[in-house]
Amino acid sequence: MTTDTINESLDESHNDEHHDHKMTGLKRWLYTTNHKDIGTLYLWFAFIMFLTGGVLAMVIRMELFQPGLQIVEPDFFNQLTTVHGLIMVFGAIMPAFTGFANWMIPMMIGAPDMALPRMNNWSFWILPFAFAILLGSFFMESGAPNFGWTFYAPLSTTYSNGSTAFFVFAVHIMGVSSIMGAINIVVTIMNLRAPSMTYMKMPLFVWTFFITAYLLIAVMPVLAGVVTMLLTDTYFGTSFFNAAGGGDPVMFQHIFWFFGHPEVYIMILPAFGIVSTTIPAFSRKKLFGYSSMVYATASIALLSFIVWAHHMFTTGMPLFGELFFMYCTMLIAVPTGVKVFNWVATMWRGSLTFETPMLFSIAFVILFTIGGFSGLMLAMTPVDFQYHDTYFVVAHFHYVLVTGSLFSIYAGAYYWLPKWTGNMYNDSLSKWHFWCSLISVNLLFFPMHFLGLAGMPRRIPDYALQFADFNKWVSIGGFAFGLSQLIFLAVVIKCIKGGDKAPAKPWDGAEGLEWTVPSPAPYHTFSTPPKVD
């Protein structure tokens, strides 16, 4: 982007300021360059995708309610698991975090908007097209991608059902969107901080998004590269992953997981940022060990680049490789442990209150730690040979992504809803949402540990009879968890429509610049930078 176009967009935002937002209806949302509007778009899009991916998960759980094939064909089952994973990763969790970044980062660092407002508009509006392509492939003759969200070659090349091209283009667009979003976040944080806000004075929330954005910039291009190789292998006769032509299918896994492992931290570091904001607020204490939190986040990010092959222990690596990746992976438990202990230390002897954001945050700390521990178990090479590709893995990553990332998103959403809408949410309804989610999510995912240890493989539409009882419970938990999320939808709609008026700072322990502006946050905030002490 040249300086001229930045100038133009600045002029436009100045116009906006004088007449406030003139555009109405659909045009306001299509043309908006306002960080709050775009944040809202991202959050709604993420929630719609979350429900879409959730519907796919419900069909999966219906099929797995009983042993045998009931509802769907095995091939369609594969499409369901594949698209469920892709939608939840790229459509729900990542856009939700980008939505938080857009809404909160400018307000937290005292900036008037994101640094590149027009690019911001682009990076959101190409996303619906990506998911239209991906979901549209369900209605094509070939069907949707059925090779797993990890799209291992040769499943996605030689044995593809013909959906590879749709998949690749959808991923390309998602990647471009994330990269643009990440560049915007980095530039905003580097250049638009209020004058006296040094890096080490930034809220930890901003730090985690800063580091996550760097991870995105580093690995999303690698993902773009690997899907391009898939595309040329499938349609243009290259042999990157084709052994007959001198390629190597195992290399696919190396390149994919070189992207894939940093990707899982892309989905959890912002969650750390959110709970590092909410826990101090409801403990009425400063965050314990702020600088150690910053360094822990950075070291998790760096370590994430040298652990990828722990996803591949069973591919026949030499012993040295297995040991290297095992120890590096276990090393990540150290900075992660620092974080968990810091959250606990923040709560220690604080005057705690248990508003809904705090409930979700505490559940996050406990349940994410369970997910972390099962991750440590998976990191051990010898036992991984038993756990690999079983429901133990499914339990592990759903604990870190659902009770981890998703719960932090709920914590953040409840925490800032008053700021976003100007109204308090319905407290009792939100508590229903929390308790229903908490109970059902554990019923859903905890028995999966045992199923996995007993040997139930993942991604298979049928299972042996001895797994029947646990799967029934898991499915009931799944349906209950799915329905519980509709309560959240109700809370948000009620909150937008009305409710008790929220003061500028509804939480007495909350800190940060976002609470110095009125609720709801005015369309333009911090046109002149605030003073930070």
Next chain:
Amino acid sequence: MSKGIEQNNSKTVKKLVLVVFAMFGFGFALVPLYDVFCDITGLNGKTNTESVAYTDDGIDTSRTIKVQFITRTAKAIPWEFEPVINEVSVHPGEMKFVNFYAKNISKRDIVGQAVPSVSPGIAAGYFQKIECFCFTQQPLKGGEEVEMGLQFYVDLDLPDEITTLTLSYTLYDISSTVDS
């Protein structure tokens, strides 16, 4: 926003876009890097793809290595493909010659390509092929059969703990790529 900030913005953007392109390139650079890495470490059991000359450094008769041969046909190529003998014993440094049998049982002409792999992977660097049918493509007319030769030796400095080597050939149908 002042002029200074805008200039800073575009400077930062340029740097970050550069990183994006560099990382996109890095993804592709991983392909040759991976091959080099496998070459050095013998990872994935990749063996030499071109003939090596036999160097006569003597034969270590104190050790006997079992070399097993297995074959597999990929993706329904209509060939019979098997080793003539399943296993030979060799001393390190000793040259051996074995035959593989292939027959095209279909009526059409097919070009095959055999891809070798050695297990354990760490031994791949010590398994030296002097002459192998896998160095070239193998065109067989419909119904034609052939005996294909493999001449190899095992390096003298093969690690002591390795007593058995398995050489696996996977046969691929590459007719379509040869035609075009």
